[in-house]
Amino acid sequence: MNIIVCIKQVPDTTNIKINPETNTLIRTGVESIINPFDMYALEEGLRLKEKHGGTVIVLSMGPPQVEQALREAISLGIDEAYLLSDRAFAGADTLATAYTLAAGIKKLGGADIILMGRQAIDGDTGQVGPGVAENLKLPHITDIRKIEEIDDGGNITVERMLEDGYLRLRTKLPVLLTVVKEINEPRLPSLKGKMAARKKEITTWIEEDLQVESDRIGLTGSPTQVMKIFTPPKPSGGKIFQGEIKEMVTQLITELRNAGIALGGRKEANGND
């Protein structure tokens, strides 16, 4: 079984703090890590290989420092690593990224299963997976919490997480899957793996190595652009409501909604649920 896992190197956003004076992100001391959801994809790829045999390849798009993330993946037991790196790829939105990654996968000859995490913790979009699948004309399923089985006929049965339960789905390989944390417990690297990772050769491909149109990659190939970035207004602390209960609660909920907090809950509207 041939598996390709796409990973992204991201800043560790769980440790990011805002400078209260300038209202900007404090970037010092923020580590670059493998996107946490992608760790689960790597683990699933390794488990599939242990069960069905074959190879697991890790692929990523980014600047040269992404090599560090790829070596980390190798230390877990990944067989080969490929990096798509070129100034021309920079500034890509999810459409351009999906296009470029798909080109990399095509050059690798495709795979039986393409895995990635459900979303990256910096962009938080979850859009690259479906985009890559479309470029490769493969079926895709997001939010996979379990791969139930893969039979000899190449049929794969999976469990896909939904808000209020899960779906059991079946399709034929090849397929692209994005995974959620419920799917497995990622392994720690081994010392032998880390030593091998140091020496392993990582193949880097630039624009010329891929079959891509230059107006579909990077900033040029991105229909969406960031107009501005700002830090959300933080509640400044200590807003105590007193008085009539109904009013207090209404005020509180309004304030929270205005601060952009999604107060996720079950709606009983229209007899749902």
Add this chain to the structure above:
Amino acid sequence: MNYFLTEDQQMIKDLAARIAKEKIEPVAAEYDESEEFPHEIVEVLAKSDLFRVFIPEEYDGLGGGIFELSLVVEELSKACGGISLAYAASALGTIPIMLFGSEEQKKKYLPRLASGEILAAFALTEPDAGSDAAAVKTRATLENDHYIINGTKQWITNGGEAFIYTVIALTDPTRGVRGTSAILVEKGTPGFDFGKKENKMGIRGSTTRELIFQDARVPKENIVGRNGGGFLVAMKTFDQSRPGVAAQAVGIAAGALDKAVAYAHERHQFGKPISSFQAIQFMLADMATQVEAARALTYQAARTIDAGAKNVAKISAMAKVFASDVAMKVTTDAVQVFGGYGYMKEYPVEKMMRDAKITQIYEGTNQIQREIIGLQLIREVVKKKG
């Protein structure tokens, strides 16, 4: 703090630290309570290749030495001095095979120990033979091609969980200390049984059991080193394993120090964090200095052994005695810094104090260690004069 480690050493230390933090720390209190053997942790250590660290490459090891072993033991002990013992005690049981084992014995056991598939243990102590190690009574009588072993060993770490045991037994009672031999006994050997699990003050995440030999038969090829060389095997083994115990002590102390410093920063009395009071600052300063000194001495001993020095008894005894005394002092002080909360089981430091105590006792009591050092000093003077 830079300890000038090589890239490989740093990698080993970092991985051990990560396992300690992610896997051991969350369950330390639980194992302290239940006294269950930490199988899941041993599995993680095995999968991460940590058992390979101090075993030669030709036996599937990574070719590191006592220094690398000490790095691992220290990091794991920061999270739990008891759970780390499953690893450290297995190392203790592996060292005799590495130092004195025949090629067949090494080929048979070292790869399996390196992969973590099996664990080892070292069996010297008996009810009447503690510091007086020469007073062992367990008999191994040669009968044709087998040794028949009778007797009991006491307080053996990994007892019942380990597969391979290096047992120091009396093969020739007429020759006193020179009548002992080291013999390998596998778990499952008929006549080899285990007593109940001991209920201990500390290191409760480690398993300590009696070994019971009743006409246990092992092939005579199982002797490690030469006949009559049992004591030598034991002494040389301890020479090499002492930095490991020292490292365990350093780890326990360092873990307690970290908790104490963090707590002193959070705990407010008289309107301030208690870390702003000199009384506390001075305690913490002394604790930190002691830990650093213990670590330096431990590293020195380990490096000296790995460099192949002939006479390592003194330096390794110094590391063990100093680090374990430091661990006892630092953990006690840590409880003091925590005040009333430190005495409560809900907070982590009382466990560390209970864990630290054993490091002053086993693998040669600190009194024995001082004797070793004293004798060595005298020998050196005599040599100079002579």
Add this chain to the structure above:
Amino acid sequence: METIRVIPDLCTGCRLCLKVCTYDAIDMIEKKAVINEKCTICGACVDVCKVDAILITRRFFKGQDTSAYSGISIYAEHHNCKLASVVPEIIGAARQLKKDLGKNISAILLGNKVKPLAEELISYGVDEVWLIDDPLIGDYAEDVQSDLVAQILVEKKPEIFLGGGTIMGRSLLPRAAAKILTGLTADCTELDIDDKNKLLRQTRPAFGGNIMATILCDKHRPQMATVRHKVMSEADKIEGYQGKIIDMAHIPIPEPTIEVLEFIREEGETVNLAEADFIVSGGRGLKDPKNFYLIEELAHELRGAVGASRAAVDAGWIPYSHQVGQTGKTVNPTIYVACGISGAIQHLAGMKSSDIIIAINSDSNAPIFDVAHYGIVGNLFEVIPEVVTQLKG
């Protein structure tokens, strides 16, 4: 060709750009800012530069003739013959956009026996429902639906297309966007129209919610966005609103590539305290173990986890695994609601790094109010049910 560079003559060396860059992509070389290869062209530095010394030049691949696109369209997600609860929210957002743009609202409705939903959509203020009602279109058949959505969008040419930020929406819309080569912004918390260029301004959180980004899709159509659930206000129904149902049955339905075997409902899923975004905790103020149901109810409503102070755990009201504090768990949620918890230091140690702390306590002097971002001084037995009621809508 450089797509981003610093104009050295204008650069004052103030380093504001360096401070705001999260990718470590700016170096100071001889007191001038220089952008290195780690740059992802996010534009944060351009925003912050006071002397406009940073220049981004953009080249776009061929976009559509945007003037041919008109109207606001939405994806009407539904399951088991009921509209998804996010749909009225999307329509509410669309109606706001309609005010600024003056264009009609349409809804794409695909499924089997879904025609009754078309009427409901219209009652929310939808002007046209583009309907394909066919047994071949399953509720969860994303592969079929994304293809049909793409085909409809190409044919009908709305300038804006919105979907719900649900699991399905965030999978279906990107697939459709990739089919028709347009831009999609995920999980928007704010949508509005730019006065000057009439573009849809799509604002959404990024970096784990630490920053907000406003995105534009300038030259490609439709401008697509998914809308975060439970943020925007729902549209009210409009009595007697007139709308058209337009049958799109002429569009060929593709073969499904994914078989839906079954849907299994799971209720009462326990949320992991350590990872939860929302935590509701109960303390001594609950007075009795049976009152913990209030905490559970609110937590359930917020899809969050249940926590407790040490007092509640010691009293045996709830297992130790829920304890938050110095000797319990340390948590880091977006919202921490402390109910009937006084706010002892030991408890604060476990939750003080929460993004927003809300305290509900009848004692206005309780120390918890010193650290809370919002506090309600009141009887929790009345306040909590009121919160649950208002959240339910």
